[in-house]
Each structure stands twice: as C-alpha cells, then as structure tokens.
Amino acid sequence: DESLPLAEAVFTQRPRFVTSLRELADTFPRLGPYVKRLELDAAAFLPLVARARSVGGLALLFRGRDEFTAEDRDLCLGLAGIVARSLQRAILFDGEREFATGLQSTMLPQHIPKFPGVEIAARYHAAGSGRQVGGDWYDVIPLPRRRIGIVVGDVEGHDTQAAAVMGQLRIALRAFAGEGHPPSTVIARASRFLAELDTDRFATCTYAQVDPATGDVRAIRAGHMEPMLRHADGRVSTPRVRGGLPLGLATEFEQEEYPETRLDLLPGEAFVLFTDGLVEHPGGDIAAGVTALTEAVRDGPVQAGAIADHLSERVSRIRPSADDVALLVLRRDLDPGTPFAPRIHQYLHPADPQGLAETRTALRGALEDWGFAAVADDVEVAAGELMVNALLHTEAGAVITLEVLPDPARRVRLWVKDRSSEFPRRRTPGEAATSGRGLLLVDAVADCWGVEPRGEGKAVWCEFTEAGPEPPGGA
Template identity: 70%
Template sequence: MAGVDRDPDRPAIGDRPVIGADQRLALNRMGSFDWDLESGTFDLDDAGLAVFDLRPDEYDGRAASLVSRVPPEEGLRIEAVVDAAVRGGRTSYGSYFQVTRRTGHRQWTHTRGHILRDGHGRPYRVVGIVRNATAEFTEFTAAGPAETARPGLTTVVQTTTEALSAAITVDDVAAVLTGAGGLERFGADGLALGLVEGGALRLIAMAGESMEVLDDLRLHRLDGSLPLADAVLRQQPRFVTSLRDLVADRFPRLRPYIRRLGANAAAFLPLVAQARCIGCLAVFYRSRTHFPAVDREAFLTLAGIVAQSLQRAILFDQEREFATGLQAAMLPRDLPEFPGAEIAVRYHAAWNGRAVGGDWYDVIALPRGRVGIVVGDVQGHDTHAAAVMGQLRIALRAFAGEGHTPATVLARASRFLAELDTERFATCVYAQLDPETGAILAVRAGHLGPLLRHPDGRTRWPDLRGGLPLGAATAFGFEEFPETRLDLVPGETLVLCTDGLVEEPGRDIAEGMALLAEAVRSGPGRAGALADHLSERLWERWGTGDDVALLVLRRSPGPGGGPAPRIHQYIHQADPEGLAETRAALRRALTDWGLPELADDVELAAGELLVNVLLHTEGGAVLTLEVLPEPVRRVRLWVKDRSSAWPRRRDPGEAATSGRGLLLVEALAARWGVEPRGDGKAVWCEFERAPEPDPEH
C-alpha cells in the first residue's frame, strides 16, 4: 500500500500489511497527546508532531515549546477552554485553534482532551487527540478568504449540541452560547441571546468585543422596531449581509449602534419551541458576504436545538425556584443569638429541579439561657417530605421550648410524626447546650452524629448512642433515646449535618465522613467561615445531587492567648464500654501532644478515679485532660462528678481488697488534690515529663 511502511513484526494479509492504530490516526492527519498536569510534561506522538509541523528534535516534551507554532492569542484561548473544563469539573473539552506552519500559512486544528481525576476529584492527567481540521473549512472557500477562518456549520451544530446536552439552567445555556469558546464555535465576531418576558425581550447574555454597545437595548418592547424583536414576532429568521442597508430600510432605531458594533452581517434566529417563540439568537460577523443555503439550513437546525435546550432550562429554573422557595418557607428566617456561642446554619437545595427535600435545621432558645440545636432529615425528596418536615420542625421546637429533656423531646416528636398518619420517618440529632458551662446533652434518632473540633484543630466523632428514627420508634414501641453528655470547652466547635454533605453516589459514607473531618480540621475558626468552607469543599464537590442542612456551633474562646491542648470525655454510669474508650482517648491525646511516655501513668490513674465515681456515686463522670503552660512540661487530669462526698485517703491492710485508689494516684502523680465544683467536686492530679538527661554525665 502506497505511503505505508511494512513493519516486519506486524502480521500481513498477502502483500497487504495490517495498519496499526497509530498509522490509522496518522493517515487521517490525527495525532495523540498525553499531558501530565503534575509534572507539566506534554508527550506528543509522531503524528501529533506532524499536526504541529514539528520535527522530533524541535520539541522537548513541554507544552510551552508549542509556542513556536501556536500564536499567542490562540494559546490564551485554548488555555481558557482547558481551564474552564478543569475548574468546572468536566471530564472532557474540545477546541478549534490555528497553527502557524513553517511555511507561514495558518492551519485550522482541532483538539479534544479527556481529563482524568483522582479519588478526590483533582485533575492529574489529560489524554487526547489533535488533528488537522483544514478539510472542515473547504466549504467556505468560495465565500472568500475572510470566511475560511470559520468552522463548518455542520461541525458547529454537532459541537453545540454536545455542549448543550450538559446544560441544565438558563445560565448554563447562555454560557454555552456566549461563554468561553462560544464565539470560536460559531466562527462569529459577536453573539446575543434574548428571552421573551411578557411583552418584552431581555438580552440575557452577549459575547464579542463591541457587543457592549447594545447595553441600552438589554430590555426592549416586542414592537418590531429592532431586528431581534421582529424575528420573535414573525417567528421567521432574517439573514443580513449589510446591516447598514437593513437599518436604512427597516430598523432606523438601530442606526446609533451600527458603526460602533462594527459588524456588516448577521443572522437573527427566532427560538421556537412547541409553536411558541421563547427568545432570539443573533450571530454577528464583521466580514461575511453571504449566507449560502446550506448555512441557512444549519442555522435553523441550530436554532431549534437551542430553543429546546432553553425551554428545558426555563422549566428547570421555574421548578427549582418553586422548590427552593417552598423549602425556605419551611426553615426559620432568623436565628436567636446567645452570649458565649457562635452559630451558623446553611441550607443547600438539591440541584434537580422540583425534588425538594426534607432536610432542616433549627436553633431554639430554651429556659435558663440554654440553646437547643437540631438537624434532621425527613424521608423522601418531594413536596410531601417538605410539608412533613415543616410540621415536625414546629412540633419539635414546641416540645423543646417547654423545657423537656432531650430524650423526652424526641420521644414526643416521634409520637407526633406517627400520629400524622404518614408513611414517612425522620432522622435527627438534637442537643441542648449551656453556653456558660459548655455542658451539652445530646440525643440521636437514626442520624449521623456530630463532629467535634478541639481548639488545637484535632477532630473526633463523639460516641452518641442512638435510638430509632422518629416515627419508626413509635411504630415499633421503642421510644428510648439515650442521652449523651459532652463538654464543650471555649474554642471548641460542634458540626451537625445531614447525609448529603458526606454521601456521594457509589462511594462509602465512611470516606465522606473522613473528608468532612479533614475539611473541618483544616477550615477556619469562626462558625460562619467554617460553614462556607464546608459548603464549598464538600456539597459542591458531590455534584449537588442531594439537599444539605448544616449547623456549626462554636463556643466562643476565652480572653487571652491561644488555648492549650485539652480533651473532654463524659463517662455514663450505665455504659460498660465508656472506661475502655476513655483510656484509648487519653493515650491518643498524649501521643498527639508528644507525651507518650506519660500514657501508662495517666491511664492507670484515670481508671482508678473513674471507677471510684461510678461505684460510689449515683451519676457519671466528666474527665478532662489538659497540657499546662510551660516552663515545666506537664499535664493535669480532672475527674468531676456530682457527689458532694470527698474521697478519703486510707491506709488499707495487706488483706484489703479496696481502698488503694488514692494511694496509687499519689504514687503515680507529681501532686493531686480535690476542689469543689458547684453541685459536685473535682479530683485532679498532675504528671510531669522526666527531665532530659545531662549530656555531660
């Protein structure tokens, strides 16, 4: 076969060699590339080098080396297209551009790349093709040299249809037509997109260097005095090769704008969907001389495709406005403020039209200066779910405002939901906070528990024992919602959210929870800034397929410098696993703080003090471990309870089986003591790091 070299290692059929994939590409003037975004290398195969008219010794594997063939303005345009695709989360992009061959002639070229992303959505590689697109422009040869710089309209229809297939909203459609790459796709010098609004035409998007001269006409009546409005009224396209003649003969109102517009030809295309004109698309050219029949047919096909996409987008925007409006009406408008606490809430509606969800949040002022916070989710994504959510939120707020305990609030809310005679159930987490002391009582009904961030940035998921979802708990006759006590120190933050923030289709929720913990750890300190940070990092990343309710509560930090490392644990008297979890938390904290050598002594002393509380008092215990200020590197352990009886140091005999707890604490700790704490007491002990050995001895 002429032009094909026989590869001795490639099988042949008779005298005809088998043509490989690389040769197939080359025969079609097409090459491939592999772009490593991390290292910056841009590998081109031989066919790709031929497209750019480069020899292998003229190319060093970097995209910047192509500047000798790609004019600066073309390079900037391609860069904008690629950047928009990468930032927009798209998986591919396409672009036409010109290459200057070594002879000085300009060559139309097309590239299409596929963007590869890692598990976190970050792009790391682009693989694709480049091809000589000269053949696509031959249909314009008869129209003169100035028009050969436009891509064929058949290609325009194909690429525009592909781009519009991913457009959801009216803004998306406008971005496809007049955003990055829009003018290039049409080979035009200006574009304007208008929508019919009542008896007027509103220009919602324009593109082109001189199109701003039409700003005065962004909203004008449908009275036939301008070509766009006239095309809408007549529902007939108009192809013009002399705008000056058009103004003189038919539209004198346009005369002040023609000279500054700088265009001589235009196509005014009505956008008709279901026998109704919903808008108009105007495409302007500076040096076009005529519109052949094949071009007019392509323009009309294009107008039909745009009209269908625009109608679909208008319907979506209307449904979304209805859904978000309904949801907003169900959520509280204003939040109460509480001294000593920062609270921020965010709600994000699902990005799928009318699929309004049942997620909600609430902040409730409680008796004695306390604050109630709740985040929940009613089953389903429809108006019924939203209606049930609104009723349940008001009922739960009423039960909480009466001063009931968290467990009672959820039990009554479950009963209320069951009595609504709906098949829906709801999950939620509800907590009561005393901003002055930081004490929290929290309950959970089948919902994701809260995430806690310590002042030093560490995060953890507190172990909140949970009950059944609201409604289901009553149906199964199990209305028990165990309360868990947490202690929020100044500067600590509690994050409550619905599952839309941590779930992505096809991905394990544990991975989403880990990403949330990392985003909280690395996020800003203030509640409002952190809520925005989480929305940007997670909700937008998952593709906005589910609605999200988010509540961030931060106990205001105290005056002075930055807080010292500290952890809090609440050990419930009826929780047999609490001691083991607390010992593990102490060891982790000391390791994180660089004090692992104290872990054994602290863990042993904490066990003795906690067992003493759980055996000899009628409640649980609150344990605090903190690093004390320099110069001596030491930690202090507190164990607080609600008993007023102080521990007594005894001297048990050799045969005694108890009474050695405080003796053991005294032997392990550098010092210890007991202090009154309002309705109880606190036993404390301090542990010091051993001094560093003297290198001279």
C-alpha cells in the same frame, strides 16, 4: 420593537421566509451592515409559540439557498414548535425551582441567636441538580435554664413536599424542645408528629441540648449521621451517640425509645452536626467521605464560623451534588484565664488508655510554664489518684481543670469533675488492701482539698501553694 424581522415574527406570531436578504434590508434598514458583512443568502424567522403565547424567536440563516419548499417550511415550523415547548418547560422549571428554593429559605431560621459562652454557625447548600430543594434543615433553640437546643435533620426526598414537611417538622420539634422536655421526649414527640402527618415521608436528625456554662451535652440520633467533635488541640473524634429509628418510622414500628448520650464539651472544643450530603456523593464511598470530612475539620480553622466556611468551600469544590447539605457548628469559647491566672482543661475519656499519661504530661508542662515546677510531682500524684477514681466509679469520662489562683496567696488548684453524684469517702484500708488509699494520698500531698456538687455530678478539688519565685512577667 418590530424594526427587525425576528422581533416582527415574535410580535405577529407569523413566520417569515426570505430568499434575498439584500431585499429584506430594504424593509429593515438596521440589517443593512450585517447583511453585507455576513454574505448570507436566505433566512427563516420563526416565532416560538407555546399555548398561544410567544415565548421567543428562532432565526435560521443560510448560504447557497434560493428557495424554501413546502417540506422545508414544515420542517422549520416543526423545529420551532419543539424548541418553543422546550423553552416553555425550562421557564416553568425555573419558576418552580425559584418557588421551591424560596419555600426552603423561608422554612430555615433567618438568623442564629447569640448565646454567652459559645459561638454557633450554620450553613445550608442546595443540591446542584434537580429542583435544588430538599428536606435538610438546621435549628438553634433557646431552652429554659440558659441551655441551647441544636438540631440538624433531613426529610426524605428532594422536592417541594420534602421542604413543606421539613418546615412543619422543624416548627413542631422547636415547640417540643422549647417546653423544656429532655431530648428523648423531644425526639419521641417529633416522631409521633411526623407519623400523624398526611405524608409517607420519614426523617432523620441529630438533636442535642447544650449547657454553655458547664459544657454538658445530651445528644440523640434518630437514624442520622454521627456528629464530630474537634478538640482544642486539633484532634477530631466521632463520639458514639446512641439513638433509635428515623422519625416517623419509630412511631410506626412502636419503638419510640431514644437513649441519650452525655458528652463533655470543653472550652475551645467544637461540636459539628451535618447531613449526609456533606459526605455522600454519587459513585463515592460514604466511609471515604467521612474520612475526608474528618481531615478537613482537623486541618481547618478553629472558630465556629471559620469551620463552617471552610466546610462550605469544600462543598462548593465538589459540586454538582445530588443532595442538599445542612451544617451546624457549635464551639465553646476558650477559657484560658488571664496572664496572672491561667487555666487549662483536659478531658479524660474512659475508652482512651493513653489519656492518663497525656493528661499528666499536659499538667506538668503547664505547671513548669507557670512557675510551679516544685509542686509538679505532688499535683501529678493527686491528679492520678482522682482521675483513676473517676474512671472506676463513673461510666462517663472526667474533666480535669488546672488553674492558678493569685489571691490571697498565689497557688494552683486542680479540679476533677465527673458525673457521679456519690461523694468520695476517706477510708483507712488495711495493710493488705489494694485500694482505698487515693484520698489519703491527696490529703498527704495537697495543702487542702474538698468536694462540691456540680449539676448531676461533683467536682473534687485540691490546692498546692507556690513553692518557687513567680516567673518573669507574671505568666
């Protein structure tokens, strides 16, 4: 209402210059208590007008002034004009930012679907400066044969155009993946799609297809940050995921070949994808950011949602950030078996020289806990032979599973799974031969053994009958 002088100036768009506030209080009685307490002598009530519209008001209050000269009035009106234009720009900026963030929000998935065997969590954080919008995105895509496609990417730029391009690219990549193409084809087609858009933007991304049942992961990077892998024992590694140029640039330079990297995601392990805003900050070293992130993942919680929240809190602590952040965590459900049929899993990496010894130690410890200490030596011999055979004849590593089978007779089974489709053959080496005795040793120490095809690879198994009494509680 117009019961106060500043409101009157806003409504009428006319300034009021007053040299006696006591007299002003007679016109505006609501001012009476304040005039007496503040002991003011003069005031200028100025409307803030921008483009012929009042956007606010400005009151200047004085002590010791008894007049306003023409120069004083011009100065006050000039100040009001500057403030009005600044306020109008701020209002327009807030409106544009609200539109941009709304656009970004609608471009991202509204919910993450649930899949048996895995837990998936995703988070997005807008930049702490500028329009608070960018081209970072994530997506989770149901694929044929019960597989899952996961992607995290970043379109160049921090404006509404980056968000618009991101939305188109996300939808296109989702469509290519949903058709069942391999990762290399999906990324190559996404690059071609971006190159054909009417934009000069490029994009980076990491895309992976995951089989929750087997833990098979096929990953590709297009100029993006390498993902992280949190192992079940808390260790964090950075798998060397191969790839190519960023999307768009790869097509422009006619280099659309994207080699895949195959990884094994064991039960209890988490795959962490993220954009560079999580590790890169103005004035900081990106290598130091990656180290800090590795420590945060290693020292943080275990579940996918908890990992995502933990890393999100880290983002909030280091605000403001000049870049937005997209984060996706996929964790394969832990498969410990049951108290009567426990199970452990180990992954043997071909580049880890300590892996063989660590795996043997883990197997022996489990056997002792389960009451199979009497066959620990035999299991260790068989495991060593099968693991070495897998490392010698395959480029990737091997997954070792040890489990208790309670029926019909309580026994322990050892699995060694690799990516080679060639089945092992039992040979009779000569006396001077230095190899070829592996399966002979397995056949000698195990009660039985066999080979089964597993997807694109195989699994060699062998069983050992319990030799001692069952431990208390059936553990």
